[in-house]
Ligand SMILES: C=CC1=C(C)c2cc3[nH]c(cc4nc(cc5[nH]c(cc1n2)c(C)c5CCC(=O)O)C(CCC(=O)O)=C4C)c(C)c3C=C
């Protein structure tokens with residue numbers, strides 16, 4: 001087998017820095033066929049569903065008959081003229097981060113967006129980066145809390161691509177940032193601004209995507225990192241213990257997942273005297289099916305049916321300037337020492353000037 005490379009490689013080609021931001025990915029269309037393709041790729045990932053392959057092979061066959069039309073129906077409720085919300089927000093984040101980084105690093109830096117499942121794939125973006133001369137690569141999965149099923153799986157996709165590549169770049173991987181102060185501050189500012197315009201509620205709920213409880217028991221740090229983010233965010237907002245709580249959503253299948261469940265919480269809070277809630281999802285850096293449809297539509301319904309009077313969903317940070325500033329700072333800090341390669345801009349003076357700009 002021939003490893004992938006550039007057949008007419010020019011050895012004087014300038015060396016560039018690449019920044020790859022990634023997220024989960026989304027179907028190409030809110031249609032059964034597109035959903036089947038997307039869910040087949042997603043649910044075949046052994047990091048996502050940790051069940052012996054020979055058993056899962058048969059269960060997945062059944063799921064891929066039943067779930068795609070149901071999921072397509074849910075996606076239709078959130079789809080916009082520009083496409084899937086997750087992709088639209090991610091592209092806006094890419095634009096904002098690229099603009100900010102190019103201000104400090106100029107054209108030395110190439111910034112791309114890759115999706116773990118679906119398009120644009122991580123492999124396609126790695127190829128484009130190699131073609132554009134990237135030899136030093138920083139990867140930032142936009143999942144602040146580490147889970148093997150998301151961040152770990154993103155690393156697998158990179159590693160799998162590298163097994164077929166001739167020239168492996170220098171690699172840095174930001175595996176999580178659950179307590180990164182600019183991220184916590186960005187969320188606190190965003191929530192404060194929302195409350196200034198809309199008032200507050202009896203309780204602020206921090207809802208995170210769940211994973212099977214078994215993953216926690218087997219050593220996945222996700223549960224603890226979610227709680228850490230919540231605790232720091234509540235402190236930054238100056239909330240007392242009874243003013244906030246953490247929940248987990250999006251349960252899939254019959255196995256026990258991380259608790260407390262968001263849906264059960266929404267059904268029980270009104271009976272406990274909590275009549276107004278605001279919900280924010282710190283683990284979703286972009287709004288998507290799980291926040292718009294599951295939280296703002298489905299769980300709003302559970303809360304109101306149980307006697308709740310006011311339910312407000314606080315949008316994700318998406319491409320808010322505070323978010324892009326925080327992510328750009330995280331990226332810049334992780335690029336330290338890389339500014340300047342053996343290309344035209346790598347004189348000592350150019351390096352010093354770039355280091356100064358990044359400070
Ligand atoms: C089957 C098990 C699943 C695990 C484990 C899981 C973990 C996990 N997922 C996210 C973030 C997102 N998940 C999204 C959609 C989604 N998730 C699952 C299943 C698991 N996720 C499914 C089957 C789906 C597809 C939708 C559906 O059919 O219900 C999304 C939204 C994608 C979009 O297009 O909008 C995100 C984002 C995290 C952070 C996580 C573990 C920590």
Ligand SMILES: [Fe+2]
Pocket residue numbers: 209250
């Ligand atoms: Fe998920």
Ligand SMILES: [Fe+2]
Pocket residue numbers: 250289290294
């Ligand atoms: Fe969901």
